Amino acid sequence: MNVYAVGVDVLTGFLDGPRARDAFLLRASLRPPWCVDIRDRAPLSLVAVVSDEAWLLPETGPPVGLAVGDVALVRGPAPYRCADDPATPVQAIIHPGQRCTSVDGRELLGPVTGEAGEWGFGGVRTWGNTSGPTSLLVGTYPVDGQLGRALLDALPPILKMSATDWDSPLLALLHTEIGREAPGQQAMLDRLLDLVLIAVLRAWFARPDSDAPRWYRAMSDPVVGKALRLIHESPATSWTVASLAAAAGVSRAGFARRFTARVGEPPLTYLTGWRLAVAADLLRGTDATLSAVARQVGYGGPYALSAAFKRRHGVSPGRYRAEVTTGPE
Template sequence: MDALAGLLDGPRARGAFLLRMVMEPPWSVRIEDRAPLCLMSVTRGEAWILPPDGAEPVHMRPGDVAVVRGPAPYTVADRQGTVAQARIGPDGVCTTLHGEPLAESMRLGVRTWGNAADGAATVLVGTYLLDGEISRRLLDALPPVLALPSDARSSPLLALLDAEISQDEPAQNVVLDRLLDLLLIAVLRAWFARPDAEAPAWYRAMGDPVVGKALRLLQNSPARPWTVASLAADTGVSRAGLARRFTELVGEPPMAYLTGWRLALAADLLRETDATVEAVARQVGYGGTFAFSAAFKRVRSLSPQEYRRGRPTR
C-alpha cells in the first residue's frame, strides 16, 4: 500500500449531512457543529471561509473546493466582515445566534436551504458528522483549511454530487455518502500532488529511497517486533545511519513513529470494528492489553474502552 492509499483508506460517510446552501448577500453563517471534517464547493457566485484563530481567510469562486478540518468553529460568508445571521450546531441544527430555529423558515426544498431561492451564491456542503468516519491519521495530515482551485482538479464527481444532492430517490442517502467519500478522496489526491501542499513530513519522506522503504515496512507490518536494528537490516543501511536520516526527514525517531502509527491504527479499529481490546492490541503489535492500554491512555488521555464508549451517537 502506498502512502496516499494508506491515508485515504479511511473516509466512510454514514448518513453524512449534505446540503445545497443558496444565499443572497449579505449573508454569514457560523459553523459550530464540531464535526471532524467538512467539504464545500461554490457552484455559483462566491464565498469566504473565515477560519478560527486569525488564520488566513479563503476566497472561493465557482468550481473551487475546500476541506475544513474540525472541530474548531469557523464562518462562511459572502465577504469578510459580514455579521453572522445564523448558526449551525451539532447534527446540522440551524438557529439564529439567539437560539431561535431557522430550519423550516429557510428550507427551500430537498436538502436545499438558504435565504433566497434565486440567491446569488450557491454552496454545496458535505459534512462528516462522526469522528470514526474519518481516520485520525488523515485528519492529522491536513491543514485547518485546504483549498483546491477549480483548475487543479479534473474529476466529474462534483457535478454528479450537485445533480444528486436534491434528489429524493430510494437509498439516496447511501448514494450521497459514497459520492461524498469519492469526491473527498479525489480532492485530497489532487491536493497532495501539488508541490505547495503542506503534507506531513513522513509523507514527503516517502520519496527517500531509504526512509521511504523503512516507512512502508512499518506501515505495512505494524505488528512485527521491530527494532531500529531490524529495520536497518531490512533497508540495507547501518542502524545509526537509519536513525539519523529517519529522524532528520520525518521529525521523530523510527520507534516513536511506529508507536504513533500503531496507536492511530488501534484508534480506527476500536471505532470501526467490534474486535476485543486484546485483539486490537495484538493486531497493532502489542503483546498484551496492559502495555497497549497504558500507551493508548498516555497519548489520548482515555483508555481503549473509554475511547470506544465515547463514540458519539446521532
Template sequence: MDTLAGLLDGPRARGAFLVRSLLTPPWSIRIRDESPLTLCAVVHGTLCVLPDAGGLTRLEAGDLAIFRGPDPYTLADDPATAPQVHILPGQVCQTPAGAPLGLMTDLMSPPGALGVRTWGNDATGGTELLTGTYEVHSEVSSRLLATLPPVLVVRRTSWENPLIGFLAEEITRDAPGQGAVLDRLLDLLLIGALRWWFSRQDAAAPGWYRAHGDPVVGPAIRMLQSDPARAWTVALLARETGVSRAALARRFTELVGEPPMAFLTGWRLALAADLLREPDATLAAVARKVGYSSPFALSSAFKRVRGVSPAEFRAAV
C-alpha cells in the same frame, strides 16, 4: 493502509451530511457544528469565508474549501452581513438569539420545491454551494488533519477536477443507492484535494507523507502501516527493504523525523485508539490487531505515550 487511505477509513463518508444551498444576498450562515472536517464547493456565485481566528477569504465558482474543525466560522455573501442562522453540533439550527429552528434535515426542501437535499432562501439564488460534513472522529485521520491549515482553499485555476460537477448533478437525485454514490463522490473529492495540497512544494506536509516517495523509506512506511501486527524490528524492516540496518535507520529518521520503531508505535496506538471506540472490541482483540503481545503490553504503551489508560480513553469518548 497508509495514512491518507486511513483518513477515509476513519471518518469515511458513511451517510455523511450533504446539502445543496441556493442563496440570494443578503445571507450569512454561522457554522458551530464542531465537525472535524467539512468540504464546501462553490458551483455558482461567490461568497466570503470568515474564520473566528480572523482574516477573510473569497471563494468563486469552481473553488473548494476544506474546514478543519472544531473552530467556528461564518459563510456569507458579504463580511458586513450579520449571521441569520447558526448551525450547531448534530446539524441543529437556531437563530442568532438562540431560538430553535430544528434540524438542518427538517429545513431541507422536499422534491418539487428547491430540490432534493436542498435548502436556501431562493430557488433561483445566484450562489450555489455543495457542503459535505464528516462527523466521525478518528485518531488515524487526526495524524493527517492536524497538519492542515484551519481553512484550506483549492482554487479552480489550480487544478482540473470534474468531481464538483458530478457531485452537483448527483446530490439532487433520489435513486436507489444514492447515499452510497454521494458518499464515494465526497470521499474522492476530499482525497483529490488533499493529494493536490500535499504535492505542493510549499505545503507543510509531514515528513512521513513526503517520505512515501523515497525508494527505501516509502516501502518501509507502507509495510509498517499495512501490517502493524507483524513483529517488526529494524533488522527485519531493513532486510525487507534491501538495505543495511544503519542505512535504513539513518534515512528513515532523517526523512520522517523519528526512528522506524517510534513511528510504528505511534501508528499502532492510533489504530488502537480508533478500535477502542468500537463498543464490542475487547482490549485483548485490539492488542492482537495492532501488534501487542498482550493487553498489558498495549495498556503500558498507551498510558506511556498518551497519558491515559485504554479504559480511561474509552470512557472519555
C-alpha cells in the same frame, strides 16, 4: 470496522479515519445578502462553490474568498462564517447536530414558501434563503479517530484549492447526484464526497508550498516509503530496524538515518505511534476484546498494550473506550 487493510498506502491509512458514512451533505441555494454562522463543531467540513462566489470568515485570521470551482476544507471545531460578503451580518446559525436557527432562535428547517429572506429547505437536500444565484456544496465529516486526527493536524485551519489548482469532474458529478433520490443514493453521495476530499488533499499535498506533513513527503522515497507501507499494512508483525532495513534492501544503519531524516522520528518510534493509533481506533470503532486488539497491533498481550497505551494516551484502554461511549466524567 477494521482501520487498516493489506495494500494500504500511507495516505490511505490516514484517510480511513475521515470517511463519509451517512455524512451530512447538502446544496445551499442562496440569494445575497446572506451570512451563515456555522457552530456545528464538525471536525472537518468541505465547502465548494458551484455558482457565484462566497467568503469564509474564520474565528481568527483573514477572510478567504471562493470563486466558482474552488473548494475549501475547514478544520474544526472552531466556528466560522460563510457569507456573500465579509460585511454581511449573520442571518442563520448552524448548531451541533445540524440544527438551524435564526439569530433570534427560530427554527429554520421547514420548507420555504418563496418569501424574500425566508430560510429553509427548497428541494431534495437543498437549503437556503429561497432560490438564488449562489450555489454551494457543503459536507461535514465526523472525524473522531486517532488516525483521522493525525490527518487533520497536518492541515491548516482553512485549506483552499482554487479551480485552477486541481482538475476534476467530481464536483459536477456530486452536484448532479445530490438532488437525486434513487436506491443506494446515500452510499453514492458518501463515496463521491470521499473522492472529492481525497482529490483535494492529493492536489494540495503535491504543491511545493503546501507544507505537507513529513510522512507524506516520505512516501516518495523508495526506501522509506516501502518501510512505511509495511508498517501500515502489518502493524502486528514483529518489526525491528534490521528487518525493516532488510525488507527495504539497505543497511540497518543507513536505513535508520534515512527514515529519521525523512519522517522526523526513528522507525520504531513511528511504529509504536502507528500501532497505538490503530489500537485506539479499534477500541473506539469495534467491540473487539483488548486481547484481540493487542494481537492486531503487535503486542504480546493485553497487559503490554495497556502499559504502552496509557503512556501514550494518558488513560487505560478500558477507560478510553468507556469515555468514547459515554463521554469523559
